[in-house]
Amino acid sequence: MKPMTMIFAIYLYFTNGALAQDFRCRPDSGTMVLGGQQHLHVQAVDTLMADTLLRWIDTLSGFEVLDRGEWNKSQNAYIRHIRFAAFDTGGFALPAIPGSAAESLYVHFPLGDPGELRTIKDIETTPAGLQGLLLRIAALLFVVLLLVVLWQFFRADQLRVYGYEPPKLQDAATRALDALEKLRAAQLWQRGQVGPFYDALSSIARNFLEEGLFLPARASTTAETAKLMSDHHPALEHSEDLLLFLRRCDAVKFAQRIPEIGAHDTFMSLVERFIRMHRPLSERLLAQNLPRYHTLLEAAVANQFADPNAAIPEKLVAALPDSSGLEEIVLHRGLLSSHHYLLPTSWVQLHHLHTGSFHRWQAGILGSGRSRFWKLALPLLAAPFLAIFLPLIAVAGLLRGERLFARGIFGVDANGRIALRKISGRWR
Known part of the structure; x- marks a missing residue:
């Protein structure tokens, strides 16, 4: 609302009949810059009238009361000095009060450096509370967990090839x-x-x-x-x-x-x-006579491994008689590359047994995408939710005695072949 509106509203309310004789209102100056401040001097025989003026000013746009001042008794009248600021420009006529000369008010942009504009309100600094600190810590923790989740998704089952070395026993x-x-x-x-x-x-x-x-x-x-x-x-x-x-x-x-x-x-x-x-x-x-893939497995199965002539860990050799045949296992090399293999059932079960909670979730998400778009979109959509619930997943895994990010015993090398993970001691 333009300052003219305020001026006329005051005029209509306070300048009629004998009521106008009991009220006086004038600014410090007839000109002011945008964002500038000055005082409005109010003199009245009845404070109720001036308080009504203040409430009216509070409802107007274009003006901001910065200091309402206080009433001071002077002879037969009450005087109050109200500090205000204007943030709308223009030339405005101040209606004449009976018995006084007409005045005008002009609000303009500053002529010098725009940096000289005064703030409409005094800047208040509020010390940061505990709630703000906790929010920042929570946001930082969320970002860290999100990066961890994305890193796990991008590396998936890929790994460097480690050759199994049988333990050095007495000959x-x-x-x-x-x-x-x-x-x-x-x-x-x-x-x-x-x-x-x-x-x-x-x-x-x-x-x-x-x-x-x-x-x-x-x-x-x-x-x-x-x-x-x-x-x-x-x-x-x-x-x-x-x-x-x-x-x-x-x-x-x-x-x-x-x-x-x-x-x-x-x-x-x-x-x-x-x-x-x-x-x-x-x-x-x-x-x-060390047990090797090509001696214990069929040629088609052994050739899935990075080195078919490599020695097989004793734990896998011991589990081989318990296999009831071959079972499919899916390993992921990153977001877009999935590899399907056939391995003895007991080996697949061992792989799942040594897989952590997060990796099971990850394998389910990576295996859900049927097209390249969904293979990329699903992990990115699921990552924020997994980051939020990652602490709960970790606690649940801890109660079950498993490692959160354990990825089983098999991985995929750069050529898409199966390779054993480097797991110290567990395959000795």
């Missing part, structure tokens, strides 16, 4: 030689326990044949062991000497035919020499 030769040292320290035959001595020495020799040379000697007779050695290792040195020793052990056990006392150390030295001589062969056979 069969080392275990056999350690057992010989313990037997020598026990001095069984010296204490008259000849039968137990030959039983222990025969057991050490057969264990080395089974674990070091991969011949099932523990469950075989001496004759069967001789045939196994002839079939699988025909050029084995000192094999006849070892077989002779095994036959003497059978004679001690079943016929109570005790060798001469000088033969005890001779047979122990023979077993020790046989083990040390064939230690390199044992190590080569151990490396060759």
Whole structure:
């Protein structure tokens, strides 16, 4: 509303009849700049009339009362100085009050630097409260969680290839030689326990044949062991000497035919020499007989892996007999790339068992998109909601004893092949 409206409203209300004789109203100056401030001097015999004026001014646009002032008693009248500001421009006629000369009011833009404009209201600074601080912390936490969620979506199941390295265990030769040292320290035959001595020495020799040379000697007779050695290792040195020793052990056990006392150390030295001589062969056979994808799986299944010739962790080997066939598993390399594989059912179950809550949600969302657009849009739409509920998902996973961001045991390499994740200790 223009200042003219206010002026005329005041005029119509206060300048009629005898009422006008009891009221006076004038500004400091007839001109002012936009945003400028000045005082309106009010003199009245009745404060009720001037209070009505103030309430009326409060309802007008274009003017802002900054300081309402207070009534001061002066002789037979009340005087009040009201500070106001104008934020509308124009030239306005101030209606004449009976007994006084007519005045005018002109509001204009400042002639100098616009930066000289005075504020219509005094600037008040309010210290930030606890609520504002909490809101900022919550907003920052939301942004951090959102970035974490998006990062998880973008990396999905992709990973660098890590080759499984079997744990460094004692080889069969080392275990056999350690057992010989313990037997020598026990001095069984010296204490008259000849039968137990030959039983222990025969057991050490057969264990080395089974674990070091991969011949099932523990469950075989001496004759069967001789045939196994002839079939699988025909050029084995000192094999006849070892077989002779095994036959003497059978004679001690079943016929109570005790060798001469000088033969005890001779047979122990023979077993020790046989083990040390064939230690390199044992190590080569151990490396060759490690369980590998291409030896335990069909060619089509093994070729899905980044390295079909790689060794398989013992935990996967142990789970293989429990498989009832093949099952599909879907792995995602980023938002737009999904890969389908067929693996033994027990391996797929192990993968899901070691998958965290967030990854299960992520896999469901990534698998829902049927087109490239939805494969990209669904994760971006779901990310804010997952960021909000991520703490709750983490607590629920903690109660179930699972890691929130665990991604199972299988991933996808850069060529779209399956690779094992680097999970320390769990596949040993």
